[in-house]
Amino acid sequence: MIHNCKDIITMEEQLAGSGMRALGMIPDGAIAVSDGKIVDLGTNAELMKTYKADEYIDASGLTALPGLIDCHTHPVFVHTREAEFTQRLAGLSYVEISRTGGIRSTITSTRAASDDQLFELAANRIRKMIALGTTTLEAKSGYGLDTRSELQQLRVIKRLAEELPITIIPTFMGAHEYPVEYRSDHAAYIKILCEEMIPAVAEQGIAVFCDIFTEAHVFSLGETRQILGTAKKFGMRLKMHADEIEPIGGAELAAELGCISADHLGAAGEAGIQALKAAGVVPVLLPATLFSLQAKSYAKAREMISAGLPVAIATDYNPGSCNCDSLPLTMSLACLQMGMTPSEALCACTFNAAKALGLEQSHGSLKVGKTADITLWDIPSLDFIPYHLGSSHISRVIAQGKTIFQEQP
């Protein structure tokens, strides 16, 4: 029994668009949990009368929120790329850096690593995310770019899902970049993707989603159609890195292909937004990436919310464009750079992020029958989370009913 909560924000009346602001608040609340699931929630007085628990967590003065959901990350790699950060400060762009370094520079060391080494590195990164409130994480492969090494990354993600106390959803992203050996023979790499990698990933059943970096300097719209078309035939659900830097029609293609989400969308325009709405695609916005890349403009979150889209946000944690593991900071950036309200930002990394992963029946809000992923915060009001930049006010993180992180007094 989690009792004496100052308030509980259930995120239960969630709808797309303007409904993102209706949070569902229970003052003086309590949550009863059994077998990792929420069995009841309501006022403290009611629940303390009804139940006798074998464990009590006193949440006096604390606000209970759903566990945060980071629905877009790239955590499996060896070395970080802070030198590129400095190169960008000196004026080089992400695309310019990608010609000589970028994603390809992460491939060599990642290919050479053992399963144990990749596991330890990623597990340590994810532990930091847990301490910042993340209880569900989507994790992509994509730093191997050959069949053996992509399968190894997915194997590592499977082990992370088994051994870490949070929910981890695996995504295959062999179409993250052209490896250096196929730099001038795209057709040959696409053949490997479609004839070797996707069938092997599907046969092993180790990825829920297939994602691709669709952008002028990487995979074209035609190449994306071919690769995601194959993944769909093999039973994978689709995601796209779409219109991050240039508006090439990625959002429209994500709609045409029936992707569950279209991610980034920094440059997507009105036609793209309408297409996403018509096809029921969740827009996953990654403001920390555009902030890291010193972008002049951001995804049109306000237009998307007005269009009735269930806008989600995520960190995009990766070694290149965005070394950010904090959803609270991402919420701040969603508010400051995209004009979202604090409640919209919270909805975007709970309920709507669950939607981007197809988990909205079981995760993303506090409701009877749902997974007991609960965060307890020491905050005067919800607005305080994005207002206090870069600081954590998490007191306790509970995943599947068990405490997995507690702030040290």
Ligand code: NIG
């Ligand atoms: O989402 N856009 C593609 N992938 C990552 C960047 C990965 C990298 O630079 O290593 C992203 O921004």
Ligand code: FE
């Ligand atoms: Fe990404």
